[in-house]
């Protein structure tokens with residue numbers, strides 16, 4: 001049995017895709033909707049999905065997908081560690097915890113030392129998955145045999161999973177691309193043009209790979225679906241909330257604060273990581289200051305453009 005914890009857009013979309021293979025339980029802390037999840041409008045839920053707010057019922061499954069926002073995951077795991085430990089836990093969160101400065105897999109491993117820890121990430125908008133459009137993702141688990149089993153269990157007709165044992169690389173790609181997507185959105189929102197966006201994507205990718213290598217990720221993981229693939233998607237699509245948040249910043253427009261924008265807190269986490277480890281992450285630093293309203297778009301761009309000239 002599979003249970004998905006977190007009945008937001010992504011948890012619901014995964015439930016729809018996996019319901020093609022068998023029963024799925026979708027847990028949310030407050031289910032105040034029926035039939036159609038307002039976070040995923042226009043999507044009817046198949047009968048194979050049981051929607052519940054009963055965590056005990058959801059935790060009867062052996063495989064648990066954690067589809068909570070990255071900044072909520074640590075506290076959730078702390079609260080429920082005793083019941084979650086020993087299970088196979090697959091996180092879909094794309095962010096770095098601001099307090100603990102780690103990604104979801106480390107949060108799980110620390111809270112639940114006996115759990116099998118995996119990450120499901122890669123270029124995939126919830127709405128695309130739910131509409132049955134084809135999607136390719138990365139399933140990362142350090143134990144090769146568990147990775148293979150999960151790849152089989154979580155692949156679905158329109159959900160094609162590739163596997164890797166590089167959990168660190170896979171989750172860093174997903175977290176860091178959100179920061180670059182905010183920067184790319186800002187460039188477009190400010191009317192700086194597609195050439196500037198290509199520059200920010202490329203230099204952002206350089207920053208991603210530098211940091212990922214420093215944290216022990218394999219370079220080839222960053223060029224795969226979970227890194228370059230997801231970076232490309234989120235920096236070029238209005239469907240991305242991180243991109244739209246950046247575009248609002250760039251255009252000086254307000255943005256709905258209830259929207260999940262993982263890149264904003266992750267940029268702040270990266271600033272702290274950079275200070276801790278003596279790293280230079282200029283794009284993340286710029287995004288953190290922009291998102292906090294500490295600097296104008298003009299000043300931020302001027303600062304990036306005036307950095308000393310160097311080799312590519």
Ligand SMILES: NC(=O)C1=CN([C@@H]2O[C@H](COP(=O)(O)OP(=O)(O)OC[C@H]3O[C@@H](n4cnc5c(N)ncnc54)[C@H](O)[C@@H]3O)[C@@H](O)[C@H]2O)C=CC1
Nearest residue numbers: 007008009010029039067068069070072093094125126260
């Ligand atoms: N929406 C998308 O297209 C994709 C999202 N993701 C990732 O999946 C994660 C979740 O994103 P979405 O589902 O899109 O966000 P969302 O904003 O649609 O939903 C988040 C859900 O988490 C719930 N939640 C928040 N705190 C909670 C807590 N303490 N306990 C229980 N439930 C809690 C909220 O009530 C909400 O239902 C994020 O890290 C995101 O980056 C990954 C791939 C695609």
Ligand SMILES: O=C(CO)COP(=O)(O)O
Nearest residue numbers: 122123124125240241242
């Ligand atoms: O991660 C995503 C697509 O792969 C979703 O991106 P946003 O959170 O920016 O909407």
